[in-house]
Amino acid sequence: MADVRETSDATFTTEVVNGDLPALVDFWAPWCGPCRMVAPIVGELSEEYAGKINFFKLNTDENANVPSKYGIRSIPSLLLFKPGDDKPVATIVGFRPKGDLKKRIDEALA
Amino acid sequence: MKQYDIAIIGGGGAGLTAALYAARARRSTIVFEGKVTGGQIATTDLVENFPGFPEGVNGFDLAMAxxxxxxxxxxxxxxxxxxxxERLPGGSFRITTDGGAYEARAVIYTAGADYNxxxxxxxxxxxxxxxxxxxxxxxxxxxxQEVAVVGGGDAALDEGLFVTRYASKVHVIHRRDTLRASQILQERSFANPRMSFTWDTVVERIxxxxxxxxxxxxxxxxxxTTNLPVGAIFIFIGQTPNSHLLKGLAELDAGGHALVDLEMRTSLPGLFAAGDIRTKAARQLIAAAGDGATAAISAEHYLNALDRAAEHEGTLATAR
Structure with a gap:
């Protein structure tokens, strides 16, 4: 089962930065076509990396602070964090095939 | 290796229409898409020139449909x-992806073009x-914010007009003093107080x-030389066909587009090309869809001829 939780400006630090596992955050908005293509892939990744990475999505229409902090100017953007560190270890901008995403994630967490 | 009658490389307007026709001909059909399904239409806000949608239709919604x-x-x-x-000795094709290898008796190449x-x-x-x-x-x-759009074609103006919903000013920067875009988009752009044109100008550094x-x-x-403060630059300066996989297989024109006849046949039997990848394409969704349908029908004729030849061989073998 895909497990991608909704995060927000209010819960980002607790859930994402200070989580028990590395966290991947999908920055998206409902009006963005490529974001709607990325979402099911992120869902599949959440199954393949279950127990290794926590998966989140953040709606950039409803949350301004976190996107602004990370200078998000293009969506979809996927940011990967290690526990306790608020600087992302990987930033992936734009739609990428699943194979590419896995490679970037594995490299960043190796 | 998984086998199919028809493999379609590219899931944009041409590829998805070819798939529709191929599947309805009851041919086993697979579509390969490595980027965004729908291709260029998937990132188009409003498609106003596809017949049947008098109020226009969102490009992504149309692609998903x-x-x-x-x-x-x-x-x-x-x-x-x-x-x-690759073409195999028996005349069928092998398609290798980052997920595996596939074999198909006919291929319709609809990989389109990417923005320059x-x-x-x-x-x-x-x-x-x-x-x-x-x-x-x-x-x-x-x-x-103020932003820039580079280019003078339909994509530049269409996207520029979309950006005026948000930006306080959209500077269209064009290297010539006339636009290539369709008249209706030019009229709308000139009438929009947030659109501003900078002619005969190129961007040298961001x-x-x-x-x-x-x-x-x-x-x-x-x-x-001048400096223009902007928060963003949207680039629409033409496209390059994604034809690298065709090199060595089929003949291309000087611009890298596949040469095809009116039935979308390339120079290699069993290999068809449709949409923006083909020579002299109109580069419109409706034309790509039409090409896709033509290519699928041609591929079906091609497979029928192969099937008949195989049956004939079988009859001869039985008679012997």
């Missing part, structure tokens, strides 16, 4: 970038930080560290 329609008749989708296309890059300093470094090829994805991040802050411009007639 085309996908559903193709899948309803049995099309399989493989969301894998194709790495190589300017090739100037700052472009790669600031991609995703204000440099964009997708206005519908990114325009909302520049609300109240400045900024964490995000785009300004552009260095040069007037190609006077040589004058």
């Amino acid at each position: 085309m996908l559903q329609q193709a899948e309803r008749f049995g099309t399989e989708m493989a969301y894998e970038p194709v790495q190589s296309l 890059r300017l090739g100037i300093p700052g472009e790669t470094e600031l991609t995703g930080k204000g440099v964009s090829w997708c206005a519908t994805c990114d325009a909302a991040f520049f609300a109240g 400045n900024g560290t964490d995000q785009v802050t300004s552009l260095d411009l040069r007037n190609v007639k006077t040589g004058e």
Whole structure:
């Protein structure tokens, strides 16, 4: 089962930065076509990396602070964090095939 | 290796229409798409020139509807970038992706074209930080700011007009003093108080560290250089066909488009090309869809001829 939780400006630090596992955050908005293509892939990744990475999505229409902090100017953007560190270890901008995403994630967490 | 009658490389308007026709002909059909399904239409806010939608239709919604329609008749989708296309000794084709290898008796190549890059300093470094090829994805991040659109064709004006919903001003920077875009888009652009035109001008450098802050411009007639403060630059300066997989297999024109006849046959039997990838394409969704249908019908004729030849061989073998 895909497990991608909704995060927000209010819960980002607790859930994402200070989580028990590395966290991947999908920055998206409902009006963005490529974001709607990325979402099911992120869902599949959440199954393949279950127990290794926590998966989140953040709606950039409803949350301004976190996107602004990370200078998000293009969506979809996927940011990967290690526990306790608020600087992302990987930033992936734009739609990428699943194979590419896995490679970037594995490299960043190796 | 998984076997199919017809493999379609590219899931845009041409590929999804070809898939619809191929699947309805009851041929086993697979579509390979390594990027965004729908291709260029998937990032188009409003498609106003596809017949049947008097009020226009959102490009992504239309792409998803085309996908559903193709899948309803049995099309399989493989969301894998194709790495190589080879012709096998028996005349069928092997398609290798980052997910595996597939074999098909006929191939319809509909890989389309990608937007060109300017090739100037700052472009790669600031991609995703204000440099964009997708206005519908990114325009909302520049609300109240001044932005630039580079180009003079339909895509530049269409996307520029979309960006005016958010930006306080859209500077259209064009290297000539006339536009290539369709008249209706020109009329709308000239009438829009937020659209401003900078003629005979090229962008030489994109400045900024964490995000785009300004552009260095040069007037190609006077040589004058200026600096334009903007928060973003959207680039629509034409396209390059994704034909690298065809090299060595089929004949291409000087621009890298596949040469085809009126039945979308390339120079190699069993290999068809449709949409923006083919020579002299109209580069319109409706034309791509039409090409896709033609290519699928031609592929069906090709497979029928192969089937008849095989049956004939079988009859001869039995008689002997």
